[in-house]
Amino acid sequence: MPAEEPAAPPAPFDLAGTKALMHGSPAGMALLDTELRYLYVNPSLERLNGIPAAAHLGKVITEVLPDVDIRTDVLKEVLADGRPRQIVSGGHTWAESPEGKRHWQAAYHRLEEDGVVRGLVGLIMEIGTTRRQQEEVERTRSYLALLDTASARIGTTLDMDVTCQELADFVVPALADAATVDVFPSDVGHEVRRPPAGVLRMRRAALATSPVLEVDAERFGGPGDYLDYQPDAAVARCLSSNRPVVENFLGEEEMSRSISTPDRGAAYRSVGLHSVVTVPLAVRGRPVGVLGLLRGGDSPAFTEAADVVVARELARRAAVDLDHARRYAHEHTIAKELQRSLLSRPAVPHPHVQVASRYRPSDEGALVGGDWFDVIPLRDGRHLKAMGDVMGHGVEAAVAMSHYRSILRAVAEDDMEPHRILERLGEAVVRSGVDRAATCLLAVVDRFRRTCRLASAGHLPPVFLDPGAPRGHVVRMSVGPPLGSGFDGYVTTEVPCGPGTVLFMYTDGLVERRGEDIDVSVARLESLSMPASGRLEDLLDQALDRFAEDAEDDIAVLATRVREGVAFGSQG
Structure with a gap:
């Protein structure tokens, strides 16, 4: 019998028809060969990825987008069994985005021609807005749960310092990486040196930090310390306006202005703190003290829309407990002094x-x-x-x-x-x-x-x-x-x-x-x-x-x- 001739290699893949379908799509579309290399990307995907089509061709996805968590193992499964799959990916592309990390949902189908597997077709759509909305909903739910438990965990005694510490412990790490509570020094039973003219003197009543922050309480300003703030410091501005003061990504000038001593400024920088919200603790318009929320490292900056609203509501509730404790302490001190004298x-x-x-x-x-x-x-x-x-x-x-x-x-x-x-x-x-x-x-x-x-x-x-x-x-x-x-x-x-x-x-x-x-x-x-x-x-x-x-x-x-x-x- 004559020997069988070897099968002819498959004809080259004709992209012309496929390109015509993909080019005008508002969604990002790509053709990948069986080695998961780009054969074609449409203009929409160019914009999503932030680089021209020519920079894609002949390269695998991980080469083009190294900061996106593409599931290449799933893509290989689509090539192997032909069953379409959807993948959610996240990361950073070359396109500029104010949102930071972005998210996409992609559907991949196997492309066959005359029974020969030619590669994959991918349809990619950004879902960042939907994901951000979902995260916002989840954050809001967690904040509402936080507020629900606040009354049970803050103000359990009539001791002012205990109440301050309960407040600081409550917001870390749920709302901040570190928290401070400063109150006005008592005017009964204590001799506090008068501060220089124009300087606001506060007593630190509580400090709480997340375990990930290695904080030296003495450098940070621990409970019992007296801290002096300049008139343009965040604490002074917060108390004078009775409104929260948000300072994100503090520079050297802002840090030196808002921190009471250079050593404490160095302590803040040493643990990477970059964002501070100072919230007034006031009852009936009369200030009792301030709550300071601090974030550092990879934690996001504070936002007015959620973080500050929740912090202010917590401060409002805690201020009532602090006012009760302050009045009790004031009365208790006077009574003790009177009884001691008698x-x-x-x-x-x-x-x-x-x-x-x-x-x-x-x-x-x-x-x-x-x-x-x-x-x-x-x-x-x-x-x-x-x-x-x-x-x-x-x-x-x-x-x-x-x-x-x-x-x-x-x-x-x-x-x-x-x-x-x-x-x-x-x-x-x-x-x-x-x-x-x-x-x-x-x-x-x-x-x-x-x-x-x-x-x-x-x-x-x-x-x-x-x-x-x-x-x-x-x-x-x-x-x-x-x-x-x-x-x-x-x-x-x-x-x-x-x-x-x-x-x-x-x-x-x-x-x-x-x-x-x-x-x-x-x-x-x-x-x-x-x-x-x-x-x-x-x-x-x-x-x-x-x-x-x-x-x-x-x-x-x-x-x-x-x-x-x-x-x-x-x-x-």
Whole structure:
């Protein structure tokens, strides 16, 4: 048999007809050979790729567009099985675009001629606008979810610095790579050096950074630092206009103007921060401080359309919590200063009388109460001791407590019985307009007659510790209504009180506990005994250590005694 002749090679591919169909298409179109090299691109694809058609021909896609993530493996599958496929690609072409990264959707079909695979036909359309819209929708959804959770995570306490830190932690990394919260320095309880003229001084209350930023808090300005800003700094402009200030892609001039010190400017540059939004924290038009949002590295610049709107809404909500915390802190500081001045160590009425006192608030974060005590000297070797507790907490309670203390000193006359002093004190309180009731225990000690005369206006009974006795005993006595209630009915009870006997007085915070009968609580105090040192201060420390650990209210305690060895039989 004659040998078979080899098959003739396929005829060259005629592009003329295909080009005619593709040339006028508004979509980008390309012909690729079986090696995925360009055979033809139409004018629309030239514009999309940003280079002329001649620069495409004979080259594979990855050579022409190295920064586009083309799935060449999928294109080879189309060549192999002939099944059309769609591919979404993204990246950067040679065409100028303000959008940065762009996205395309392409459909590829296998091209055959007389049963011979000739290559691929690609139809490419840019979908950047659709993708950006989708990303914007997703970003908006995430921001709405962020706002939904803000109220649960910001303002959980009435501590201003804690609230500031909660705000900073909340926005990182959801909204920024780093965040700062600056507030005005407090004008109560702090001595802050006055800044130079024209300089705005703020206190940094919080700092939060993303884990990807290695930030030195000391160089950045950590919580507690005072920062000075020039009049044209972003913080100063934000506070003066009560509007956000956006600074994207900060240059050296803008950075040096807006950062308080050159060292902090260097710290910002060292971590690649390039965009800052400064948002006012204001309530009813009154500024409380500013929230600073910072982005760096590959993070996008801030946009007015979304980022700043969300930041401002977060700042508006947080400012309400900060204002509550600021007012609370202001009131708490004033109340503490007032109470501290009123609860200074009582004056010793006589060299033979020893006095010790303590005051312990229930919690550093709680408003101070109206606990008070006093020791007033009387004639003929006697002295009056008072322990009281104004109902309520805060500045009003502290002010009412000062009124009670002052009125008591005015109405306590030398020869007046304790019950009569309470009656006059109650009458004077009602006339003075003090609108807070108070309990009060009075004790008049006569060191010559060795007696103690007691009267109570709703207050708990005292404990006596006699010399040599193994434990104390609670005095059983009549108790009248609290002061300020408009009622009276007080009774004086007399008990022995010789030399060396300790009179221990206290407010209810020492003993009252939820779910426990008050008589049981008071009875525990009978376990008190004089420490080996014999010091009154040690006795008070013992009482606080044993009974104040789980206290739910402020505690005031007072211990007094007449020294032993004093001649009691005469007044000489």
